[in-house]
Amino acid sequence: MSAINLELTSNAECNELFELFEGFLMSLNYPIQMTNVSMPVDLSLYISEQEKLLEMTKNPYKRMLQESYIEYSKGIEVSQDIMQRQRYIIFFEKMKEDSPEMRYETSLEIEEKKDEIVASLSELGLKAEDVTDIELIRYLHTMFDYEGAQNRPIENTFVPQIIEGGKL
Known part of the structure; x- marks a missing residue:
């Protein structure tokens, strides 16, 4: 709801x-x-999109940035600080x-x-x-x-x- x-x-x-x-x-x-x-x-779909972007990225500096962003997003998923409310x-x-x-x-x-x-x-x-x-x-x-x-x-x-x- x-x-x-x-x-x-x-x-x-x-x-x-x-x-x-x-x-x-x-x-x-x-x-x-x-x-x-x-x-x-649940950020699994978002993270999988970011991983697909990572596969297509050639620039090593952009790859490092994208990898760290994916790890950051995975950390958000298991953080108790960020929740979604379901009714x-x-x-x-x-x-x-x-x-x-x-x-x-x-x-x-x-x-x-x-x-x-x-x-x-x-x-x-x-x-x-x-x-x-x-x-x-x-x-x-x-x-x-x-x-x-x-x-x-x-x-x-x-x-x-x-x-x-x-x-x-």
């Missing part, structure tokens, strides 16, 4: 935004949870029984809720999009192992089970 910078709004605009958001919350007839999570910055809206639908038909019905109900939330947020001028599997896994990784999520982010949806502790 995107955000609105309230620092740049007048008091009247700010009050109007709060009233609109309150109306959105009051229009829902099911519970939701909203969470803001500070996530490590999530969480909702659910209970299944009455575990059957293929009920799973299908439940998935349709979840889809309806999602569409309603996305439409309501777009009316407020906010952008919302589905969370991908890898984003969900990274979200959970950040919740349970923040430092590990910064230094060793999960790269794909296959995550082997790791069990630590216990006695033999």
Whole structure:
């Protein structure tokens, strides 16, 4: 979910935004949870572009400068000083029984809720999009192992089970 910078709004605009958001919350007839999570910055695409530039650079002084910039960018990725804030809206639908038909019905109900939330947020001028599997896994990784999520982010949806502790 995107955000609105309230620092740049007048008091009247700010009050109007709060009233609109309150109306959105009051229009829902099911519970939701909203969470803001500070996530490590993912600069992998940017760094790979810089590495491609480095390959094409012939001048040795420009190459040295580009190499140091790539190392600097990699340092930013693992720095705890620079974060990106991700906003999530969480909702659910209970299944009455575990059957293929009920799973299908439940998935349709979840889809309806999602569409309603996305439409309501777009009316407020906010952008919302589905969370991908890898984003969900990274979200959970950040919740349970923040430092590990910064230094060793999960790269794909296959995550082997790791069990630590216990006695033999």
